[in-house]
Amino acid sequence: MARADALSRLKQQVQRLRHDADQFDKAKWFAKNRYMQNQHALFERSVFNTRSMQLLDYVDEVEQQLERLGRSELQAARHQYRFALTQLSEQIEAIVKVLKATPVWEKENTPSSRARKYQKAVQQLIQPTSxxxxxxxxxxxxxxxxxxxxxxxxxxxxxxxxxxxxxxxxxxxxxxxxxxxxxxxxxxxxxxxxxxxxxxxx
Structure with missing residues (x-):
């Protein structure tokens, strides 16, 4: 699969991730959790630069990373491109783990099947060069x-x-x-x- 097609497919998956994150935020899953109320961010700085308790804010960062991957100058820098792609994969997996802990995906698919779709979309970019x-x-x-x-x-x-x-x-x-x-x-x-x-x- 061409890199452009793989990026396009991953963008489609991230759009679905945005929808799930929106449902997550609207459900206010942390409203009754005292520990989470005292937190300032959902993820470690090593995974996201964003500091927020809203999952959509992290999807925004993922989309920004996707835009960077599409730029020709980044694609030309092979090692930099692979580093950005690995970081993107870690970010998507982190968001998926949060969603899997809630009933957000119950209507359409099991959490594991949805998670596999995101992982497959990322792997299509990483393979076959990895x-x-x-x-x-x-x-x-x-x-x-x-x-x-x-x-x-x-x-x-x-x-x-x-x-x-x-x-x-x-x-x-x-x-x-x-x-x-x-x-x-x-x-x-x-x-x-x-x-x-x-x-x-x-």
Missing amino acids: ELYQELAKNHEFERRLELMISERQQLLHKAQGEQAGQLNKEILALHARLGRCRKAIGACEERIQYAEKQQAR
């Missing part, structure tokens, strides 16, 4: 370990003689071959990521 980034991270870690093994054997080789030196040379050559294959895999993975992100950006 799996590719995980693969790339594993390859880089494998590369690091191979480089360390080569360095350790080279240090031993300086002190080795005779048969031991010959064995270490063989091991170093074998490790270099594995390192070459690993770096080739890294290059191929990076190309797949670039292709996937170009497809999403269309």
